[in-house]
Amino acid sequence: MTGMVFVFYCNWAVLLCLSVQAYENLALHKPAWQSSTWRPSFPGLSYTADRAVDGQYTGPCAESGVGQTTVEWRVDLGAVKNIHHVLINHNGWPSGWALGFSVYISNTTNKEDGVLCFRDTNYTRATIPNPVNITCPYHGRYVIYYNNRTHPPYPEGYRPYTVIGLCEVEVYGCRSLRNYGENCSLECPQTCQDGNCDIVEGTCLACRPGFIGPRCME
Known part of the structure; x- marks a missing residue:
């Protein structure tokens, strides 16, 4: 999988197709961090934060320890970038853990220094899409995924605890702030x-x- 998105325009009358490069995946292979990491009892597999930016949609994925009341994952884009949208591919197990998640764009590692570009308040286990495509037209260096279970009662379908379960996070935009x-x-x-x-x-x-x-x- 590459770090680019390509859009194909075809004129079937002359069998001519042109490939136009669109927004680039700015998060691919960038440094990532998460608040905790699941440590399986069997050797050979890792579920570290970088698994969510390795270009692979299948596991192993970035996963936190179980039974968490708050979880956080972030990717460092290396510099402030011009961001258009974020694509989040959860591992799908179970969707109740992911409900209520938020995405922030920040110039520091602190989400409170940035802007909230999305907070799930409507998804259910039956309706949460995978992947989730979130429009985030902001400038920022860090994309931060956050979830918590600190203010019960919770909506129907929510698990009492949350986990990180991210198979891939893609951040699309322009490398230069001077381009659009x-x-x-x-x-x-x-x-x-x-x-x-x-x-x-x-x-x-x-x-x-x-x-x-x-x-x-x-």
Whole structure:
């Protein structure tokens, strides 16, 4: 599995297909950490945090110790990146452990320093998708997965404890904060502060002194 997503456009009348490179998986093989790791009684397998960014959708996966009241997993993208969406592939066993999870984007290892881009408040064991595709159009260095069982009572279907069970976490976006668009080929307006802009619309997050407007053109 590669770190890229490819979209294929085909003209079957002339049997011509063009491959367009889209957002890149910025998390592939990046350093990862988790709050605890399951230690099986049999040797030969590991369930460490890096299993969730190894490009493999099958096990062994990143898994925490059982019976946890709070769990946290994160990947370090190496620098602040322009993120578009996060794809989370749970191990599927059992879905009740995963219900209620959250995803944060942060510039530090502390989720409270970042932004909450998703919190599950509606999924059930029957409806939670796998993988989960979460739109997170933010800038950040760390993508943090979090879950807890600290405030009972819980909704129907929730397990009383939670675990990490992540077979793959993919973070799609642009390597450069100065690029945007589906194939990261468009450049942010020069008048954006630090040249940074929204990954979808190309609107500036802030303007250089003397400029105003969504694209700092006024």
